[in-house]
Amino acid sequence: MGSRKRNISNKFDLRVIQYKMKKYSHVTLLGISFLLSSQLFGQAATNEISATETTVPEIIVTATRDQQLTKDTPYSTSVINSDEFQLNIPARTVPEILKNAPSVMVQKTGNGQGSPYIRGFTGYRNLFLIDGIRLNNSTFRSGPNQYWNTIDSLSLSRIELVRGPFSTLYGSDAIGGTVNAITRSVKDLRPDSNWDRRLYYRYSSAENSQIIRGESIGRLTDNLALTLGYSYKDFGDVEGGKNVGKQEKTGYLERDWDAKLEYFINDDSYLVLAHQTVNIDDAWRTHKTIYGIDWKGLSVGKELFRILDQDRNLTYLQYHKYNNSGFVEEIHAGISRHAQSEERDRLRTEGRHDVQGTDTDTLGAFVSFKSTSPIGTLVYGTEFYHDNVNSFNNKLNNDGYVKSSAIQGPVGDDATYDTLGIYFQDTILLAERLSLILGGRYEFAQADANSVIDPLTGNKMSVNGNWDDFVGSARMLYSLDDEKTWNLFAGISQGFRAPNLSDLTRLDSARTDEIETPSPNLKPENFMSSEIGVKGNLQGISLQLAYFYTIVDGMIVRTPTGRTIDGDYEVTKRNGGDGYIQGIEFDGRYRFWQDFTMFGTFTWIDGKTDTYPTSDAELSREYIDRLMPPTGRAGLRWDHNRKYWLEGLCTIAAKADKLSSRDKADTSRIPPGGTPGYRVYDIRSGWNVSENFTLSLSIENITDEDYRIHGSGLNEPGRNIVLAMETTF
Numbered sequence: 027m028g029s030r031k032r033n034i035s036n037k038f039d040l041r042v043i044q045y046k047m048k049k050y051s052h053v054t055l056l057g058i059s060f061l062l063s064s065q066l067f068g069q070a071a072t073n074e075i076s077a078t079e080t081t082v083p084e085i086i087v088t089a090t091r092d093q094q095l096t097k098d099t100p101y102s103t104s105v106i107n108s109d110e111f112q113l114n115i116p117a118r119t120v121p122e123i124l125k126n127a128p129s130v131m132v133q134k135t136g137n138g139q140g141s142p143y144i145r146g147f148t149g150y151r152n153l154f155l156i157d158g159i160r161l162n163n164s165t166f167r168s169g170p171n172q173y174w175n176t177i178d179s180l181s182l183s184r185i186e187l188v189r190g191p192f193s194t195l196y197g198s199d200a201i202g203g204t205v206n207a208i209t210r211s212v213k214d215l216r217p218d219s220n221w222d223r224r225l226y227y228r229y230s231s232a233e234n235s236q237i238i239r240g241e242s243i244g245r246l247t248d249n250l251a252l253t254l255g256y257s258y259k260d261f262g263d264v265e266g267g268k269n270v271g272k273q274e275k276t277g278y279l280e281r282d283w284d285a286k287l288e289y290f291i292n293d294d295s296y297l298v299l300a301h302q303t304v305n306i307d308d309a310w311r312t313h314k315t316i317y318g319i320d321w322k323g324l325s326v327g328k329e330l331f332r333i334l335d336q337d338r339n340l341t342y343l344q345y346h347k348y349n350n351s352g353f354v355e356e357i358h359a360g361i362s363r364h365a366q367s368e369e370r371d372r373l374r375t376e377g378r379h380d381v382q383g384t385d386t387d388t389l390g391a392f393v394s395f396k397s398t399s400p401i402g403t404l405v406y407g408t409e410f411y412h413d414n415v416n417s418f419n420n421k422l423n424n425d426g427y428v429k430s431s432a433i434q435g436p437v438g439d440d441a442t443y444d445t446l447g448i449y450f451q452d453t454i455l456l457a458e459r460l461s462l463i464l465g466g467r468y469e470f471a472q473a474d475a476n477s478v479i480d481p482l483t484g485n486k487m488s489v490n491g492n493w494d495d496f497v498g499s500a501r502m503l504y505s506l507d508d509e510k511t512w513n514l515f516a517g518i519s520q521g522f523r524a525p526n527l528s529d530l531t532r533l534d535s536a537r538t539d540e541i542e543t544p545s546p547n548l549k550p551e552n553f554m555s556s557e558i559g560v561k562g563n564l565q566g567i568s569l570q571l572a573y574f575y576t577i578v579d580g581m582i583v584r585t586p587t588g589r590t591i592d593g594d595y596e597v598t599k600r601n602g603g604d605g606y607i608q609g610i611e612f613d614g615r616y617r618f619w620q621d622f623t624m625f626g627t628f629t630w631i632d633g634k635t636d637t638y639p640t641s642d643a644e645l646s647r648e649y650i651d652r653l654m655p656p657t658g659r660a661g662l663r664w665d666h667n668r669k670y671w672l673e674g675l676c677t678i679a680a681k682a683d684k685l686s687s688r689d690k691a692d693t694s695r696i697p698p699g700g701t702p703g704y705r706v707y708d709i710r711s712g713w714n715v716s717e718n719f720t721l722s723l724s725i726e727n728i729t730d731e732d733y734r735i736h737g738s739g740l741n742e743p744g745r746n747i748v749l750a751m752e753t754t755f
Contacts, residue, residue, distance in 0.1 A: 084096045084097075084105050085105075086099060086103055086105055086186050086188075087186065087206070088103075088155070088186040088187075088188050088204060088205075088206040089101045089103055089186075089188050090195075090405065090451065090453065090463065091195055091394065091405045091451065092396060092403070092405055092453075096561070097510075097511075097513055097561045097562070097563045098503065098510070098513065099503070099515075100461075100463060100501035100502060100503040100515035100516070100517055101188050101189070101190065101501070101515070101517075101557075102128075102129075102188070102189040102190065102557065102559055102570060102572040102574070102611060103186065103187060103188050103189070103570075104124075104127040104128070104186075104187040104189075104613070105184060105185075105186050105187075106123055106124075106127075106184065106185045106186075106187075107183070107184045108182060108183050108184060108210070108214075111123040111179060111185070112179070112180065112226065112228075112750065112752065113712060113720055113722045113750055113752060114673075114710065114712065114722065115710065115724075116228050116722065116724065116748050116750040117179055118179075118228075118230070118233060118235065118237075118261070119140050119174075119175050119179060120140075120174050120175065120177040120179045120182075120185070120207065121134075121140030121141065121142050121174050121175065122140060123179060123185055124142050124144075124185070124187060124205070125142075126627065126659060127187055127613070127627070128189075128570075128611035128612060128613045128627045128628070128629050129144060129145045129189055129203075129609060129611045129629050129631065129654070130142050130143065130144055130187075130203075130629075131143040131652075131654040131657070131735060131736065132735060133148065133170045133652060133735055133736065133737045133738050134170075134735060134738045134739065134740060135170050135171075135172070135311060135313070135695070135738065135739040136172070136276065136309055136310055136311045136312055136313075136334075136739055136740065137261060137264055137276040137277065137278065137309070137310075137312075137740060138172060138175055138261070138278045138280075138306055138309030138310075138334070138336075139170070139171070139172035139175060139309065139311065139334070139739075140172070140174060140175050141169075141170035141171050141172070141174060142174065142203075143202070143652060143654055144187075144189060144202035144203030145189055145190060145202045145203060145574065145576065145607065145609060145631065146202060146576075146607040146609070146631055146633050146650050146653065146654065147201050147202025147203075147607075148169065148170050148202070148652070149166060149167050149168045149169050149170060149171050150162060150166040150167065150168060150171075150199050150523070150526060150528065151168070151199060151201040151202050151523065152199065152200075152201065152202045152203050152204070152205070153192070153196055153197075153199040153200040153201075153203075153204045153205070154173070154174055154177070154205050154207070155196070155204065155205065155206040155207065156177065156206075156207050156209065156302075156340060157206075157207070157208060157209055157298075157300070157342070157344070158206065158344075158360075158392070159340065159342055159360070159362045159364065159390060160199075160364075160388075160390065160411060161173060161174070161176075161177070161364075162199045163364070163366060163386050163388050163411075163413050163443075163526075164386070164413045164415065164441075164443035164473070164526040164527040164528070165366075165384050165386050165413075165415060165417075165436075165437050165526070165527055165528050166199075166526065166528060167528050167532070168528065168529070168582065168584070168599075169536070169537075169651075170737065172306075172309065172334065172336060172368075173366070175306065175309075175336075176304045176306065176336055176338040176366070177207055177304070178255075178257050178280075178282035178284065178302070178304055180226060180237070180239040180241075180255070180257045180282075181209050181210055181255055181257070181282065181284045181302060182207050182208065182209055182210065183208050183209060183210045183211070183213070183214055184208050185205060185206070185207050185208070186205070186206045186208070187203055187204070187205050188203060188204045188205075189202070189203045189572075189574075189611070190202075190203065190519060190555050190557055190574060190576075191499075191519045191520060191521030191553050191554075191555045191576070192204045192519065192521075193467060193469070193497045193519075193520060193521045193522045193523075194449060194451065194465040194466060194467045194497055194498060194499040194519065194520070195449055195451065195465065195467070197409070197445065197447040197449075197467065197469050197522075198445060198469060198471060198522060198523045198524050198526075199523055200521065201521045201523060201551075201553055209284065209286065209300065209302070210241070210243070210253055210255070210286075211243070211251070211253050211286055211288060211298075212243060212245070212251035212253065212288050214243060214253075215243045215244070215245075215251075216754060220244060220245050221242070221243070221244030221245070222241075222242070222243045222244065222754050222755075223240075223241070223242050223754065223755050224239075224240070224241040224242070224243070224752065224753070224754045225238075225239070225240055225241075225752070225753050225754075226238070226239040226241070226750075226751070226752045227239075227749075227750070227751045227752075228748065228749070228750045228751075229747075229748070229749045229750075230743070230746055230747070230748045230749075231265075231745075231746055231747040231748075232264065232265040232726075232727075232743035232744050232745060232746035232747075233261060233262065233264055233265075233743055233746065234261070234262025234263055234264070234265065234277065235259070235260060235261040235262060235277075236259075236260050237257065237258070237259045237260075238257070238258045238259075239255060239256065239257040239258075240255065240256050241253070241254065241255040241256075242254045242255070249289060249290045249291075250287065250288070250289050250290075251287070251288045251290075252285075252286070252287055252288075253284070253285065253286040253288075254283075254284070254285050255282075255283065255284045255285075256281075256282070256283045257280075257281070257282040257283070258280075258281055259279070259280040259281070259282075260277075260279055261276075261277045261278050261279070261280070262277040263275065263276050263277045264276045264277075264740060264741070264742075264743055265743060265744050265746075266319075266321075266732060266740075266741040266742070266743070266744050267727070267730050267731050267732030267733065267741065267742075267744040267745075268730040268731075268732060268744060269321075269732050270319060270321055270732050270741050270744070273312065273317075273319060273740050273741065274312070274317045275310040275312045275315065275317040275331075276310065276312055276740055277308075278306060278307060278308050278309035278310070279306070279307045279308060280304070280305065280306045280307070281304075281305045281307075282302070282303060282304045282305070283302070283303050284300070284301065284302040284303070285300065285301050285302075286298065286299070286300040286301075287299045287300070293349075294347060294348045294349040294350070295345070295346065295347040295348065296345075296346055297343070297344070297345055297346075298342075298343070298344045298345075298346070299342075299343050300340075300341070300342055300344075301339070301340065301341045302338075302339070302340050303337075303338070303339050304336070304337070304338045304339075305336075305337050306334075306335065306336040306337075307335055308333050308335070309333070309334045309335070309336065310331070310332060310333055310334070311332045311333075311334060311739065312327075312332075312739060312740060313327055313694040313695055313739035313740065314327040314328075314329050314332050314535070314538075314694065314739075315327045315328075315329045315330065315331055315332055316328065316329070316330060318694055318739070319740075319741070321697070321732065321734075321741060322697035322698075322702060323697050323698045324693065324694055324695070324696075324697055325538065325693040325694050326694070327538075327694055328374070329372060329373065329374050330373040330374065330375070331371070331372070331373050332370065332371070332372045332373075333370070333371045333372075334368060334369070334370050334371075335368070335369045335371075336366075336367070336368050336369075337365075337366070337367040337368075338364075338365070338366045338367075339363075339364070339365045339366075340362065340363070340364045340365075341362065341363050342360055342361065342362035342363075342390075343360060343361055343362075344358070344359065344360035345357070345358070345359045345360065346358050353397050353399075354395050354396070354397055355396050355397055355398060356395065356396035357393070357394075357395055358392075358393070358394045358395075358407075359392065359393040359394075360390075360391070360392055360393075361389075361390065361391045362388075362389070362390040362391075363387070363388070363389055363390075364387075364388040364390065365385070365386070365387050365388075366385075366386045366388070367383065367384070367385045367386070368383050368384055369381060369382070369383035370382055370383060370436075376424070377423070377424065379421070379422040379423075379424075380419060380420060380421050380422065381418075381419075381420050381422060382417075382418060382419035382420070382435045382436055382534075383417070383418060383435060383436070384415060384416065384417045384418075384435055384436060384437055385415070385416045385417075386413055386414070386415050387413070387414045387415075388411055388412065388413050388414075389411070389412045389414075390409070390410065390411045390412075391409065391410050392407065392408070392409035392410070393407050393408060393409075394406065394407030394408075394409075395407055401452060401454065402452040402453050402454035402455070403452070403453040404450065404451070404452055405450070405451045405453075406449060406450040406451065407448075407449060408446070408447065408448045408449070409446075409447050410444070410445070410446050410447075411444070411445050412442065412443075412444050413441075413442060413443040413444070413527075414441075414442055415437060415438070415439075415440075415441040415442065415443065415475075415527060416439060416440065416441075417434050417435030417436060417437050417438060417439040417441070417477075418431070418432075418435045418439070419431070419432040419434065419435040419436070419533075420432075432479070433477055433478070433479045433486045434477055434478055434479055434531065434533060435533075436532060436533060436534035437475075437527045437528055437531045437532055437533075437534075438475030438476070438477060438478040438489060438527055438530070438531030438544070439475070439476070439477035439478075440475070440476040440477045441473070441474060441475035441476065441477075441527055441531070442473075442474045442475075443471070443472070443473050443474075443526065443527055444470075444471065444472045445469065445470065445471045445472075445524075446469070446470045446471075447467055447468070447469045447470075448467065448468045449465065449466065449467040449468075450465065450466055450467075451463060451464070451465035452464050452465070458505075459504055459505040459506075459508075459510070460502070460503070460504050460505075461502070461503045462500070462501070462502055463499070463500070463501040463502075463503075463517075464498075464499070464500055465498065465499040465500075466496060466497065466498045466499070467496065467497050467498075468494070468495075468496050469494060469495055469496075469497070469522055469524070470492070470493075470494040471492065471493050471494070471524035471526075472491070472492040472493075473489065473490065473491050473492070473525070473526070473527055473530055474488075474489075474490050475488060475489040475490070475527060475530065475531050476488050478530075478531045478544050478546070479533055479543075479544065480544075481533075481543035481544055481596070481598070487546075489530050489531055489544065489546040491525070491530070491546075491548075493524040493525070493549070493550045495522045495524075495550060495552075497519075497520035497521065497522045498519075498520055499517065499518070499519040499520065500517055500518055500519075501515065501516070501517030501519070502515065502516050502517060503515045506560075509564075511562060511563055511564040512560065512561070512562040512564065513560070513561045513562070514558075514559075514560050515557075515558070515559050515560070515561065516556075516557065516558040516559070517556070517557055518554065518555070518556045518557075519554075519555050519557075520552070520553065520554055520555075521551075521552070521553035521554070521555065522550060522551070522552060522553075523550060523551040523553075524550045525548040525549070525550065525582065529545065529548055529582055529599055530544065530545060530546055530548060531544045531546070532544065532545075535594065536584060536597055537688060537691065537692045537695075538691060538692050538693050538694045538695070539593075539594055539595055539691075540584075540594055540595050540596075540597050540691075541591050541592070541594035541595070541596055541597070542584065542596075542597050542598070542599070543587075543591070543596055543597075543598050544598075545598045545599035545600070548582055548599060548600075548601060549580055549601045550580070551578075551579070551580050551581050551582055551601070551603075552579040552580055553576055553577065553578055553579065554576070554577040554579070555574055555575065555576040555577070556574070556575050557572055557573070557574040557575075558572065558573055559571055559572030559573065560572075566616060566617030566618070566623075567614070567615075567616050567617075568614060568615050568616075569613075569614040570611075570612070570613045570614065571610075571611075571612050571613075571614075572610070572611050573608070573609070573610050574608065574609055574611075575606065575607075575608040576606060576607045576608070576633075577606055578603055578604060578605045578606060578607065578635055579604055580601040580602075580603065580604065581601070581602075581603025581604070581605070581635055582599050582600070582601055582603065583599065583600060583601075583602050583603040583635070583636075583637045583638065584597040584598070584599055584688065585597060585598055585599065585600050585602065585637075585638035585641075586638070586639075586640055586641045587641050588640075588641030600638060602636050602637055602638055602645055603635040603636055603637060604635065604636045605633065605634050605635030605636055605647065605650070606633060606634065606635075607631065607632070607633030607650060608631070608632055608633065609629065609630055609631035609632065609633075610628070610629070610630045611627075611628070611629050611630075612626075612627060612628040612629075613626075613627045614626060614627075621664050621665045621666050622662065622663070622664055623662070623663045623664075623665070624660075624661070624662055624663075625660075625661050625662075625663065626658065626659055626660040626661065627658065627659045628656075628657070628658040628659075629654060629656065629657045629658075630656045631653065631654045632653070632684075633649065633650040633653060634647050634648060634649055634650065635647070635648070635650055637686065637687070637688075639686075639687035639688075640687075646687075648686045648687060649684040649685060649686050649689075650686065651686050651688055651689060651737075652682075652689060652736055652737035653682065653684045653685075653686075653736075654682075654736065655679050655680040655681060655682040655683075655684075655701075655703065655736060656679070656680045657677070657678070657679045657680070658677075658678050658679075659675060659676070659677045659678075660675070660676055661673055661674055661675035661676070662674050668714060669713070669714050670711075670712070670713055670714075671711065671712045672709075672710070672711045673709070673710045673711070674707070674708070674709050674710075675707070675708045675709075675710070676705065676706070676707050676708075677704075677705070677706045677708075678703075678704075678705050678706075679703050679704055679736075680703045681700055681701065681702055681703040682696075682700050682701040682703075682736035682737075683699060683700030683701075684700075685700055689737075692737070694739070695737055695738060695739050696736070696737060700736075701734060701735075701736040701737070702733065704731055704733035705729075705731065706726075706727050706729075706731055706733065706742075707727070707728045707729060708724060708725065708726045708727065708728065709724065709725050709728065710722065710723070710724040710725075711723050711724070718753055718754050718755055719751075719752070719753045719754075720751070720752045720753075721749075721750075721751050722748075722749070722750045722751075723747070723748070723749055723750075724746075724747070724748040724749075724750075725745070725746070725747055725748075726743065726745070726746040726747075726748060727742070727743060727744055727745050727746055728745060729745075730744045730745040731744070732744070
């Protein structure tokens with residue numbers, strides 16, 4: 027017993043070694059320590075210094091379900107550590123953490139409703155994971171939604187993004203991109219400390235916001251570690267640029283807490299029991315109300331208020347085993363319960379008041395294995411998710427009492443949705459410089475909704491269906507030099523997405539003056555994406571350049587029916603969206619002289635799909651909805667002895683004028699002729715006052731530009747002072 031405790035203690039002591047390596051900037055040993063700590067703790071090792079340090083090896087687990095250096099993965103990826111999004115560029119929400127990544131456009135229907143477009147896709151065509159557990163459930167919508175805002179960014183250690191279809195490893199919804207948010211734990215404990223208390227504060231002038239987090243991480247015993255955290259976020263009305271000014275009813279309140287217990291059974295295995303709660307109150311969808319703005323010819327909404335409340339609770343238990351004897355070297359298993367609730371309170375006119383929402387309870391289970399065999403390194407496993415969905419729509423009279431209850435709420439009531447996936451992946455070393463990754467997945471999905479309104483008769487009906495498919499992927503990585511500092515990657519991957527309850531049964535407002543009705547006879551969507559690119563990391567240079575082309579087959583699209591319901595135009599769904607999306611993405615940085623680093627990104631995306639622009643049963647090929655305009659970012663950073671830093675950044679986006687028919691009709695979010703281009707300048711600075719205290723100060727949108735991200739329901743903040751402070755003791 028004593029020997030085992032000493033081994034566990036040594037595991038924690040490894041953090042001391044990492045800290046000293048960081049302090050003295052010994053890059054080679056630091057990379058080795060990252061690899062060791064990731065093996066010991068079973069997750070991607072934390073990058074201990076700023077992401078601007080191009081020489082530090084960066085590890086990703088999401089791309090292959092195995093720990094790999096990012097330069098050795100044949101995918102286009104981004105890894106963002108907490109130092110970057112909490113202090114360097116203090117992000118307000120999880121979607122905004124991703125805004126500087128290539129091929130990502132963060133649309134915001136409301137201030138509390140951010141939804142990234144990744145390689146042209148948003149909503150349920152992007153997959154979000156929390157410590158490997160799906161956030162996506164069967165009620166997620168096709169267009170922009172608020173669910174990614176229900177992740178507390180201050181509870182995260184890092185975020186990993188893999189762009190492109192990824193259904194072979196992660197199943198349905200992994201089309202545009204897959205994001206894995208890794209939460210804070212004992213690996214974030216300072217190396218010379220048994221117990222850390224952390225206080226974080228962020229203030230933003232143009233957002234009228236204040237964010238506070240208190241956190242405690244420590245070792246209860248040699249084998250047991252505890253993480254506790256609480257975040258309070260008060261977002262006021264957003265101040266736009268010099269002409270827009272205050273945007274009323276854009277603020278909201280958020281309160282979050284999280285807890286994690288980690289029990290180290292021995293040197294090679296551990297258990298994790300974790301819980302997190304997020305509560306969002308009074309997040310308005312302002313553009314649908316009379317408080318919307320008429321910037322650049324936008325129409326103003328007619329509703330008196332539309333307010334969204336959101337609650338999310340996740341509890342999971344996971345087991346991780348490494349260095350197992352026999353054929354199976356690693357075992358990872360877990361069970362989870364994910365409860366997500368949303369409620370929308372809407373008043374259109376006096377006497378037209380309704381409260382609707384959903385309660386989705388998801389039970390999940392997974393098991394995965396890793397084996398080394400004569401045919402390569404195998405990763406394989408299975409995962410299962412079961413959604414239980416209740417949906418309501420209550421009409422209120424002037425006294426606030428329920429006057430009547432509808433058959434369903436925004437989706438079918440008394441509904442279930444099940445998914446089962448079985449996958450495998452084989453990494454084969456074909457030659458010293460050439461490796462091949464082959465993967466496949468069988469996916470099964472089944473929907474049962476017992477209380478759905480028939481849009482033609484108004485009567486109650488049921489909707490049932492099941493779908494299955496097998497998808498595959500082949501990826502190649504070729505090292506261009508013996509040192510493997512420059513790698514060429516290419517691949518082809520299939521994507522699969524089964525219709526979910528939102529597709530099949532949604533009865534809810536869509537875009538401006540639209541209402542979406544149930545569509546029970548849908549088929550799965552299929553995607554095929556090819557990609558080629560190059561990665562490099564050598565002597566202060568870090569580079570990723572990729573071209574992708576995605577073939578779209580049977581994408582589910584909204585279609586006007588020609589009818590009106592309660593003053594709104596009815597739209598339904600069909601499998602009509604054959605087409606393509608292609609793009610070029612660049613991400614690079616170059617430390618050209620001592621403390622100076624240049625960095626930049628560039629994205630160009632083009633795409634068209636078949637759609638039904640009118641109620642006629644005739645397809646027309648149009649640009650994809652909310653096509654990201656050409657966007658570039660360039661910056662210069664100065665670091666001095668890792669104590670002071672100063673950074674300037676310019677973001678330029680072209681006019682978003684390649685519009686679909688539905689873009690043109692979305693008059694409360696997209697101005698006539700498209701969303702204007704913009705040029706925004708930011709300057710940021712930081713000071714590591716001591717080993718335990720860091721201060722950063724940013725001035726964003728220095729010229730007080732009036733601008734909005736394409737398809738958003740509000741403008742971005744004008745000139746904005748952001749102050750962030752962190753102290754650990």
